[in-house]
Amino acid sequence: MISLSKISKTYKNDGVETIALRDIDFEIKKGEFVAIMGPSGSGKSTLMHILGALDSPSSGRYFLDGQDIATLNDDELAEIRNHKIGFVFQSFNLLPRTTILKNVMLPMAYAGVEMESRLEVAKKYIDLVGLTDRINHLSNQLSGGQQQRVAIARSLVMDPKIILADEPTGNIASDQAESIMKIFKDLNKQGRTIVMITHEPDIAAHAKRVIHLRDGRIVKN
């Protein structure tokens, strides 16, 4: 479902070239739970952004669900992100001072889903992450773990092909981290494809497959 071939990414900063990724090749099949591991500066975040169509590679080809992402324009990319990818960020990235319900409905608003089914779908996923009793709370009234669960619910509402999680437990107390990981594992059991970035081995241990990155290269797959 995901196929990368010879993906490279080079940043230019004040004339200094930094190579973040060199010739990355791998495939991820439907239903996989993959963890991408590596120390900071290994290029794992850059890889994640390219997988999420948030950034474009300097060279190489990226196929998502049979589509060559490199050929798409900004609006088509926005549509891909909206329909096929669910994001869970390290820093949650919820809209501040906005209710949980509205946060979760936002991707559906951009997709133009009818208001009735928006409410129905949002409630379903808020229930899935166990926050039904806080549906009208504001995002900033929640703990880190709760905010991340809202973000997971938000990533699911468009029924994406793949869920991309960037250090999903990085800003969360360790006791809550376990329950977040349980949600991911359950989602994977239901057949969802999950790609997760982490630098913590015990978090990566939840995944079925681990890709190790170092200096922009895959060292172990």
Added chain:
Amino acid sequence: MKFLEIVTESFGTLGLNKMRTGLAALGIIIGIGSVIALISLGTGSQKSIENQIQSLGANLLTIQPGGQRNGNVRTAAGSNTTLTLEDAKAISTSSKITTVKSVSPELSRRSQIIAGKNNTNTQVLGVYPKYSEVRKISLSSGVFITENDISSIAKVAVLGPQVVTDLFGEGADPLGQSIRIGSQSFKVVGVTTSKGGSGFNNQDDIIYVPLSTAQKQLYGVDYLSSISLEANSADVMVDAQNEVGYLLLERHKLSDPTKADFMIMSQSDILNTASQVTGTFTTLLGGIAAISLLVGGIGIMNIMLVTVTERTREIGLRQALGAKKKTIITQFLVESVILTFFGGILGMMFGILTSYILSSLMKIPFAISIPSIFLAIGVSGAIGIVFGWYPARRAASLQPIEALRYE
């Protein structure tokens, strides 16, 4: 995303951060308000001056003798002796004059006036009864100069309130008292109501006597210093000016209008001059307003740039969740329009209120300049919208990840 939904969303977002929204709106309110207030004050003081001149009589024409010409030297206008009572009578009786309602011949001099131990130097004006009609003079007590006074060359005088104060003290009743003009004794028969004015045009510091008395008893002359005319209406001022002009040229046996030994001035001429003066004043205020518009505009620009730039991360998040560039730009544009629209309306009310309070404090008429409202709202609105739209467009053009990582 539907447009209506974007509008609802924008209202919601503006409500989220009340401080930020309030400050942005305040910039717009002050910018628009100060411009409207300043220009309205300018318009108001212009009106005030026009009203004062209008109160002298809008249909008023004044004939004065021209200056004397000796060779190439011309003396001051009004110093000639060519205007006579016969001229005034001819104007009021001639069949060629169709647009003049009343004629008031006048002789003006300055004299020393004495009453008891007090004395003052003021203008003595020899007049006909018509004067009160032409010049809109009303009396606070007694009567004005009558036809009878004219024919009997009576030694009676009507005093302006300033003269009463100077000679008899504040609020005194001078009716029946006698005053001396030069060496001759006059009986006070009336006092006019205060009209205001100052300097040369102080209509309160004046003494009216019968024209015949002034000419024959006081000053021993047979000419006039001016003739005031009241035209039938403000529309026929030019006709009246022409009719009277040709009649006088004929009477003075002059064939060339450029050699006329008199001048006819209308109130509208004076009005025009005054309007030019106040026009300069309004331009000055307009200049100040333009500067405050500029300053206000820069304020709006700054706050818009800051508020939108501060939300670059939010823009990145919205892009990551599938918002298209157009949707994001529309959202920020709608927010700017809402801000500038409501800020503009509040600013307009603020400006109108300020100019109302200031004009009542300054005792000038309250006037709203409609073009200034459109100008202020137009310029500030345009600035607000452009500088809300520009950073949003810039942020929406970034790669989503760059916007998300923006510090």
